[in-house]
Structures are given as C-alpha cells and as structure tokens.
Amino acid sequence: MSFDLSICCMGAGYVGGPTMAVIAKNCPNIRVCVVDLNAKQIDAWNSAELPIYEPGLKEVVESCRGKNLFFSTSIESEIALADIVFISVNTPTKTQGIGAGRAANIKNCELCARTIAKVATTNKIVVEKSTVPVRTADAVRRVLACNDKGLEFQVLSNPEFLAEGTAIDDLEKPSRVLIGGEETPGGQAAIAKLVSVYANWVPSSQIITTNLWSSELSKLVANAFLAQRVSSINSISALCESTGADVSEISRAIGSDPRIGPRFLQSSVGFGGSCFQKDILNLVYLCETFGLDECAEYWHQVIKMNDYQKSRFTQKMVSRMFNTATGKKIAILGFAFKKDTGDTRETASAFVCRDLMQEKARLHVYDPQVKREQMMIEFDYTLNVNTTTEPDLEKLITTETDVYKACEGAHAIAVLTEWDEFKGLDYERIYKGMSKPAFVFDGRNVVDIKTLREIGFEVYAIGKPWPKE
Numbered sequence: 199m200s201f202d203l204s205i206c207c208m209g210a211g212y213v214g215g216p217t218m219a220v221i222a223k224n225c226p227n228i229r230v231c232v233v234d235l236n237a238k239q240i241d242a243w244n245s246a247e248l249p250i251y252e253p254g255l256k257e258v259v260e261s262c263r264g265k266n267l268f269f270s271t272s273i274e275s276e277i278a279l280a281d282i283v284f285i286s287v288n289t290p291t292k293t294q295g296i297g298a299g300r301a302a303n304i305k306n307c308e309l310c311a312r313t314i315a316k317v318a319t320t321n322k323i324v325v326e327k328s329t330v331p332v333r334t335a336d337a338v339r340r341v342l343a344c345n346d347k348g349l350e351f352q353v354l355s356n357p358e359f360l361a362e363g364t365a366i367d368d369l370e371k372p373s374r375v376l377i378g379g380e381e382t383p384g385g386q387a388a389i390a391k392l393v394s395v396y397a398n399w400v401p402s403s404q405i406i407t408t409n410l411w412s413s414e415l416s417k418l419v420a421n422a423f424l425a426q427r428v429s430s431i432n433s434i435s436a437l438c439e440s441t442g443a444d445v446s447e448i449s450r451a452i453g454s455d456p457r458i459g460p461r462f463l464q465s466s467v468g469f470g471g472s473c474f475q476k477d478i479l480n481l482v483y484l485c486e487t488f489g490l491d492e493c494a495e496y497w498h499q500v501i502k503m504n505d506y507q508k509s510r511f512t513q514k515m516v517s518r519m520f521n522t523a524t525g526k527k528i529a530i531l532g533f534a535f536k537k538d539t540g541d542t543r544e545t546a547s548a549f550v551c552r553d554l555m556q557e558k559a560r561l562h563v564y565d566p567q568v569k570r571e572q573m574m575i576e577f578d579y580t581l582n583v584n585t586t587t588e589p590d591l592e593k594l595i596t597t598e599t600d601v602y603k604a605c606e607g608a609h610a611i612a613v614l615t616e617w618d619e620f621k622g623l624d625y626e627r628i629y630k631g632m633s634k635p636a637f638v639f640d641g642r643n644v645v646d647i648k649t650l651r652e653i654g655f656e657v658y659a660i661g662k663p664w665p666k667e
C-alpha cells in the first residue's frame with residue numbers, strides 16, 4: 199500500500215509508543231514507524247504483551263500494527279524513509295557534572311539529531327516531542343546542519359501533555375496540541391504540515407501554534423503549575439491535620455471558584471512520575487542560569503514541599519505506632535506513582551518504603567501492576583537504596599500478588615497509590631487477620647474512614663484531622 203506521508207519516531211517509551219499508535223489510528227494514510235535502540239522494548243511492542251500498561255492502548259496498537267504502524271530497531275533506514283522524524287527519548291535529570299541534580303540531560307536528543315544528520319538523504323521535519331530545556335532546538339538545528347548534503351531541516355517543538363493512565367483519552371481528545379516553529383516561511387510551512395497531521399482528528403481551534411521557545415517553555419511551565427497545585431494543597435493538608443479542617447472539604451470549597459477550578463487539588467502523600475520533579479528542576483536551573491534567583495527559589499519550593507510531604511507521612515506513621523516500626527509488618531498498598539499505570543518513576547511509595555525500611559519495618563507490598571523487579575530498579579535508580587546501602591533490602595521487602603495476604607498479620611496498612619480496588623476491599627476480613635491495634639494510614643484519601651473506624655481500625659488519612667497524641 200502506498201502512503202501520503204511517512205513518520206518515524208525515535209524512542210518507543212511511555213510517550214513515543216502511545217502517541218504514535220494514536221496518530222496511526224487516526225491517519226490511515228500515514229505510515230508510522232517507532233524505532234528504539236532497545237531491542238527488548240521493540241520486541242515487546244511487537245508482541246501480545248506490550249511493554250507498558252495503559253488502558254485502551256492494546257486495542258489501538260492491535261488495530262493498526264502491521265498495517266500503518268510498525269515497531270523496529272532499523273533506526274537508520276526508517277529515518278531515511280521518513281518525512282517527519284519525532285524525537286521522543288528520555289531526558290533525565292543530570293546526576294553528574296555541570297547542573298547535576300537540576301539540568302536535564304539532552305544527550306539522547308543530541309544523539310538522535312546526529313543520527314538524523316548522518317543518514318538523511320531527503321529534507322526532513324524534526325519534531326522535539328521529549329521535554330527539553332528551552333533552546334534545545336538550537337542545539338538540534340546546529341547538529342543537523344552538519345549534514346553536508348545540502349538538505350533542509352526544519353525543527354519543531356511539539357510537547358506532549360498526555361498523562362499516564364489516561365494517555366489514550368488524552369491523545370484522542372487533547373485539550374490542545376501545541377506546535378512551535380521558526381517564524382520563517384520554511385518554519386511556517388513545517389508547522390502547517392504537522393498541523394495537517396493532527397487535523398485528522400483534532401479540531402483546528404485546539405491546535406495552538408507559537409514560536410519555538412514559547413512551545414519548549416510552555417511544557418515546563420504546564421508541569422510546574424500542575425505540580426504547584428499539588429504542593430499547595432499538600433501544604434494545606436498538614437495544616438488540616440493540626441487544626442480540625444478537612445482538606446477534601448477545602449478542595450471542594452476553593453475548587454468551585456472557576457478562577458481556581460477543581461482539578462489537581464487532590465491531597466496526597468506526594469506527587470511522583472517522570473515529569474513533575476524533572477521539569478521543575480529544569481525550570482529552576484534555567485532561572486538560575488539567567489540569574490533569576492528569586493524565580494528559581496519560588497519554583498524550587500514546590501519540590502521541597504513535596505519532599506516534606508513524603509517524609510512527614512512516614513514520620514507520622516511511626517509516631518502513631520508508638521514510635522517504633524522495628525520488626526513490624528506493614529502492608530504497603532500501591533507502589534505505582536498513581537493509579538492505572540505500572541510506572542514507578544519517582545513514586546512517593548518508594549520514598550515511604552525507604553524510610554520505613556530504615557526503621558527496620560518488614561514491608562509487604564501489593565500493587566496490581568508493578569513487578570518486584572521494577573520496584574528494585576526504582577530503589578536502586580532513584581533512591582540509591584541497594585544491597586550495599588541496605589543489606590537487608592531483599593529481606594525487608596516481600597512482594598505480594600494477593601492483597602489479603604499482604605495484610606495478614608500486619609500491624610498497619612499504608613495506602614500509597616489510589617487504585618480503585620482499595621476502596622472495595624473486604625476490610626472486615628482484613629481487620630480480623632491483623633495485629634491489634636490495627637492501623638490504617640491512608641496517603642491517598644481512598645478509604646471510607648467512618649466505616650473503617652466502625653470496624654475497629656485506627657485510621658489516619660492525609661489532610662483529615664488527626665487526634666492529638
């Protein structure tokens with residue numbers, strides 16, 4: 199079959215995979231190929247068990263795979279074929295060198311640009327999909343200019359706003375699509391081309407076009423504003439626990455003001471995910487780079503509040519359990535950074551587990567989507583907890599596939615991800631099997647406090663009044 203256009207996406211991760219699947223579904227005349235250096239990842243995309251869990255993703259992939267959607271490790275030949283190349287690779291926070299702990303490492307983006315420059319034989323539009331520091335397009339453009347075949351490359355910024363767990367819905371019905379490009383005729387033509395792809399299913403009034411730098415910066419700012427709302431309500435949750443106010447009532451009361459709005463006011467044990475912390479740190483680093491120290495400090499506070507929220511939760515747990523968690527069995531309900539995903543990057547649950555392990559508690563972790571191997575990677579990678587720093591790691595953490603088994607004989611339950619199934623558990627049965635007093639610490643406000651107290655549990659929930667000790 200012949201196609202009108204060919205798209206290649208470098209990076210088959212949480213962003214590249216779902217985004218390309220939805221483009222393929224809505225544009226049968228476009229050939230879409232997702233490539234990755236990681237052959238295991240590509241094999242998984244080509245199998246019945248996709249590498250990521252995302253509601254509705256499997257159906258979309260299966261409806262297009264082999265027709266106009268392909269997954270491949272033939273990076274160079276697929277780039278050569280493409281009219282539009284998306285760069286959708288990971289850009290983690292630097293761990294070493296200049297800007298360590300703050301700046302995003304755009305090494306992978308640069309490598310992609312180098313590969314494109316090397317293998318291109320026709321003009322291409324190169325689209326930054328990955329979140330990048332402002333002016334990365336400059337670097338990409340300069341690397342592309344090293345191609346000596348006289349080709350024209352246009353660099354666009356088209357940041358992704360999908361959230362994990364709702365990726366397919368967010369892609370099918372985006373609140374907006376943002377495309378930034380150069381303010382030259384060539385740049386405008388490239389923007390028009392990419393707009394025509396999205397126009398297959400997104401109303402044109404929802405496609406926003408800007409200059410390159412506004413687009414790159416908007417992505418960081420969007421995530422910073424969202425995270426700021428979570429940190430703001432979390433700071434209020436601490437005040438509620440001390441004063442007798444109820445954070446859910448406050449969220450409702452303030453969220454009904456249309457100037458504030460109701461979303462992202464759910465108090466929690468802390469935000470996680472691959473984007474919020476990384477993007478804010480990136481924003482902080484940018485501000486510092488331009489000497490805007492007050493602006494940097496303002497945004498840094500969002501992260502500090504999140505760190506405080508995570509450690510505050512564990513401290514309160516321990517203090518309620520008579521100031522010791524040593525040897526106690528604690529059931530950890532949820533390890534993913536939010537419900538409906540198996541992603542554990544920067545998950546608050548890992549921080550709470552780490553702190554409880556330092557108290558030598560015995561943790562029995564249940565999460566419907568996260569495997570033990572993934573948990574261990576998270577401890578090692580984000581928290582630097584490994585068998586060297588925590589020799590008892592393997593002993594202190596048991597992973598359970600049955601939530602009731604996780605709770606059997608436990609002194610306490612900590613709810614750390616808001617999976618729907620935690621609302622409907624048989625808490626009478628759980629209570630009977632637990633050590634008494636049986637504690638529930640709800641870091642997500644999912645349990646019905648009144649019912650659980652009637653059963654006999656001692657319940658403490660984030661942002662709800664905590665009786666004085």
Ligand code: UDX
Nearest residue numbers: 419423448449450451452453454455456457458459460
């Ligand atoms: C505010 C609250 O909005 C209102 O609900 C409360 O009852 C009293 O305080 P007010 O002070 O009258 O009302 O004005 P508001 O429209 O909120 O503006 C406050 C300040 O913020 C003004 O100086 C305004 O210019 C400024 N502002 C507001 C901005 O700089 N940018 C904005 O986007 C909005």
Ligand code: UDX
Nearest residue numbers: 358359360361362462463464466469470471473535536
């Ligand atoms: C986020 C942005 O929402 C998305 O637009 C961007 O493209 C990527 O980063 P994601 O990280 O997938 O998406 O999830 P999100 O729903 O934003 O949640 C982030 C974290 O904040 C989660 O840990 C979540 O539990 C927490 N959160 C969110 C709260 O604690 N309270 C809320 O009210 C909302």
Ligand code: ADP
Nearest residue numbers: 209210211212213214234235236287288306309
């Ligand atoms: P995101 O959440 O931004 O999608 P992921 O880590 O899930 O990030 O996915 C990024 C993917 O990009 C990984 O599968 C990684 O192997 C891939 N990748 C990184 N560098 C390159 C590269 N130079 N060429 C192709 N793929 C790459």
